[in-house]
């Protein structure tokens with residue numbers, strides 16, 4: 001809501017009572033109220049001056065650069081009041097004008113949760129320069145730890161600036177379990193509790209940042225709102241918004257059908273990655289398995305009651321068997337082919353927080369990919385065939401215009417750079 005509307009709406013009740021009071025006292029009272037509300041509204045705006053951000057990041061210097069994401073570079077900075085921030089400078093891929101951008105950023109900056117990287121504010125500068133200001137999260141992103149080799153590392157100091165790297169084994173079982181619980185809570189908040197419900201669309205290990213107490217924080221929420229699909233040939237941004245290989249739900253990848261259950265699917269993949277320490281998109285099956293992806297591998301082990309074999313050897317000594325088995329089962333429930341059978345995040349949080357005596361059996365995972373499609377064409381579709389009607393020539397017939405755009409995005413991206421190696425599919429983004 002714009003400050004003016006906000007003021008008007010809030011001021012209404014006072015107007016109705018004015019006839020009972022003296023006109024002068026009433027006017028003074030209203031002026032005071034409005035001054036207070038103006039101040040609140042101004043704070044709510046969370047607009048930063050460009051100069052303040054330039055100073056905070058030492059002129060966006062290379063030294064301050066934390067990394068380069070799909071939307072542009074991210075800089076570490078310190079505000080005048082001492083707060084450490086991460087400033088994301090968005091590339092010129094957004095079709096949004098400064099005004100829409102401000103509206104969305106204001107809305108998103110009201111999304112506050114301990115398991116979400118909070119957006120402190122924004123800056124729209126000139127025609128194309130748009131910046132987002134986030135709380136700074138001092139640890140690595142989850143992927144850098146989870147998928148690191150066990151190469152020698154010095155002890156962890158809580159900061160990346162000295163070049164130290166965390167090791168996989170430092171992400172002990174209790175910490176991994178806490179990460180799963182925290183991400184589940186953060187996602188539940190985004191889906192149901194934030195005043196503007198948000199489907200993240202790109203839940204993956206590199207979008208989970210860990211703070212100095214190993215608390216997970218979901219990054220990049222709301223990017224789809226800030227970067228509405230452009231359809232103007234800037235495939236990188238379209239690609240980035242649409243999701244990442246290995247994490248996308250089949251119905252979303254194949255048909256563009258987006259719901260909160262697409263996030264649930266990605267969360268399920270993430271859970272299996274956290275348990276196993278393996279990345280789904282570059283999964284290499286162990287010698288005794290012919291599973292072609294992590295989900296299938298986990299499923300086969302689960303069916304033989306050998307879920308413990310999925311566990312990352314680096315955390316064997318700290319693992320709690322009951323928890324490992326539960327997380328494997330939750331992961332598999334979340335990656336089921338049919339979105340209707342996947343639990344919502346509320347249920348996931350409940351399963352994680354209580355002992356469940358009755359927990360449903362997962363069905364076969366939904367895996368968009370060549371093998372999945374080959375089977376459904378060749379053998380009548382044994383795996384979730386309702387999502388396996390995609391065509392290798394890109395002529396699937398999605399039922400909505402959104403779906404159509406998602407399908408064509410997938411094809412656009414294929415022809416440019418990325419190819420989904422293990423799944424032989426048009427890919428949106430290689431991790």
Ligand SMILES: Nc1ncnc2c1ncn2[C@@H]1O[C@H](COP(=O)(O)OP(=O)(O)OP(=O)(O)O)[C@@H](O)[C@H]1O
Pocket residue numbers: 066067068069070071072073074086088117134135136137138140141206207209219220240
């Ligand atoms: N709030 C933050 N605090 C600390 N570091 C951050 C913060 N946000 C991003 N980073 C770091 O900045 C780098 C770039 O992040 P960004 O989210 O833009 O891209 P990414 O996660 O690497 O890729 P993608 O665009 O696919 O999500 C990453 O190394 C990330 O860890």
